[in-house]
Amino acid sequence: MEESKNIKEAKFPLQGAEGVKRVYFLGIGGIGMSALARYFNERGAAVSGYDKTETSLTKKLVAEGIAIHYEDNIDFIDKAAELAIYTPAIPKDHRELNYFLQHNYQLVKRSEVLGAITNSSYSICVAGTHGKTTTSTMVAHILRHSGYGCNAFLGGIAVNYNSNFWSNKKNVCVVEADEYDRSFLKLSPDVAIISSMDPDHLDIYGTAENMEQAFIDFSEKIKPGGCLILKHGLKRNADFKIADTSTYSVDDKQANIHISNLKIANGSYEFDVINNYWEIKDVVLNMGGLHNIENVIAAIGVAKYLKIEDDKIKKAVDDYKGVKRRFEYIVKDDEQVMIDDYAHHPEELRALLSGAKDLFPDKKCTVVFQPHLYSRTNDFADGFAESLDLADEVILLPIYPARELPMEGVNSEMILNRMKNKNKMVLSKEDLLQWIKNNKTELLITAGAGDIDTLVAPMKKILIEEK
Numbered sequence: 001m002e003e004s005k006n007i008k009e010a011k012f013p014l015q016g017a018e019g020v021k022r023v024y025f026l027g028i029g030g031i032g033m034s035a036l037a038r039y040f041n042e043r044g045a046a047v048s049g050y051d052k053t054e055t056s057l058t059k060k061l062v063a064e065g066i067a068i069h070y071e072d073n074i075d076f077i078d079k080a081a082e083l084a085i086y087t088p089a090i091p092k093d094h095r096e097l098n099y100f101l102q103h104n105y106q107l108v109k110r111s112e113v114l115g116a117i118t119n120s121s122y123s124i125c126v127a128g129t130h131g132k133t134t135t136s137t138m139v140a141h142i143l144r145h146s147g148y149g150c151n152a153f154l155g156g157i158a159v160n161y162n163s164n165f166w167s168n169k170k171n172v173c174v175v176e177a178d179e180y181d182r183s184f185l186k187l188s189p190d191v192a193i194i195s196s197m198d199p200d201h202l203d204i205y206g207t208a209e210n211m212e213q214a215f216i217d218f219s220e221k222i223k224p225g226g227c228l229i230l231k232h233g234l235k236r237n238a239d240f241k242i243a244d245t246s247t248y249s250v251d252d253k254q255a256n257i258h259i260s261n262l263k264i265a266n267g268s269y270e271f272d273v274i275n276n277y278w279e280i281k282d283v284v285l286n287m288g289g290l291h292n293i294e295n296v297i298a299a300i301g302v303a304k305y306l307k308i309e310d311d312k313i314k315k316a317v318d319d320y321k322g323v324k325r326r327f328e329y330i331v332k333d334d335e336q337v338m339i340d341d342y343a344h345h346p347e348e349l350r351a352l353l354s355g356a357k358d359l360f361p362d363k364k365c366t367v368v369f370q371p372h373l374y375s376r377t378n379d380f381a382d383g384f385a386e387s388l389d390l391a392d393e394v395i396l397l398p399i400y401p402a403r404e405l406p407m408e409g410v411n412s413e414m415i416l417n418r419m420k421n422k423n424k425m426v427l428s429k430e431d432l433l434q435w436i437k438n439n440k441t442e443l444l445i446t447a448g449a450g451d452i453d454t455l456v457a458p459m460k461k462i463l464i465e466e467k
Helices: 031-042 056-063 095-102 110-119 132-145 180-186 208-219 290-305 310-319 346-359 374-388 412-416 429-438 452-466
Strands: 022-026 046-050 067-069 083-086 107-109 122-127 151-158 163-166 172-177 191-194 227-231 245-248 258-265 268-274 279-285 328-332 337-341 365-369 393-396 424-426 443-447
Touching: 022 031, 022 095, 031 046, 031 056, 031 110, 031 151, 031 163, 056 067, 083 095, 083 110, 095 107, 107 110, 107 180, 110 122, 110 172, 110 180, 122 132, 132 151, 132 172, 132 191, 132 290, 132 310, 180 208, 191 208, 191 290, 227 290, 245 290, 258 290, 268 290, 279 290, 279 310, 290 310, 290 346, 328 452, 337 346, 337 452, 346 365, 346 374, 346 443, 365 374, 374 412, 393 412, 412 424, 429 452, 443 452
Parallel strands: 022 046, 022 083, 046 067, 083 107, 122 172, 122 191, 151 172, 191 227, 227 245, 337 443, 365 393, 365 443, 393 424
Antiparallel strands: 151 163, 258 268, 268 279, 328 337
């Protein structure tokens, strides 16, 4: 992997938007949409939008000067908007969406705007069915903490900065590349990371092979002279044809970037990062999960490619506090550990539970999992059951439907009945809180991409009060 060419600073770091004065968002509260809303807001545009429900994130956007409403009502639209941006999650019969369509507004998907931004900047784009949020946040954090500088469009809230977006005068951006709806095929990376491509979103792709091909197609969007940092051992690694490709792995020494001398202490890892041409000793990562070591060595690979000094890389990694809901410590002391995580795919669950049990081998592991989407539960019920069997005790919540209508015969019991673990049950949210009050836990993990996060604060309160 050759070192990158020098990156020039631009007067206006992300071209193409300086002339837009009024922007309207359909689905402004989404994690990716809100990053774009902040981007335009920071550049002085009048930003407003719609979302289905008020959340802590939309409240923060309002506090930053962005007008948001929660009723599908064309009377609330900014009819003077020069640009309307929508998310694929907005239903086709949405009245506001159809108003923009019928009145010939410039109406684009979020991915098209990100595509224009990456085309006009030096772009580092991070893709993968899991790992992309943590890895992209790690890359952006290293670039910011080291003083290198970047603009960041993230799919999660970076704990260090309590935001999913920040800007910098340097014409460099870090973007989370979302495979849902093939959005990432709009991007133009200079550097791309692919962390994984396990089957997911089969409602979009139809087959695992189609989804894998989309990742190969994404790699071909890399600009001439750019590089690919690829997880070692992916099913179709041989089909990636980018000349400057480096592979990475936490445990396979055949990868170009790997680790050695791993030590575990107090919920943190210390290790050396090895490459054919360089080595960084005694890197400290203060978050759990071997998969997060893998994520950070990919981020370190980018930092080395950009010629950031080793000492600055190590200090940035040591200071990295993670992403909200990615192996996030809610409670951590000798008696009780509580971890909250966004894991919603069998492989993510496997990595989460394996990592937690490695760090806390003497604690009984209780996981509370909320399945996300009927289609995903139906597609991966066996995989969910196998991963959840790693825990000592499992509590399943009812399926969170998100954008879907119920599917006959598909429910949380579908997973429960496939599990070998005998310590398992399905509980409502209300019954779960009562169960937490009545039962002692040692290592408690909440996982899922639905609204399980709304239970984290009351569960934490119960744990603290029980002490």
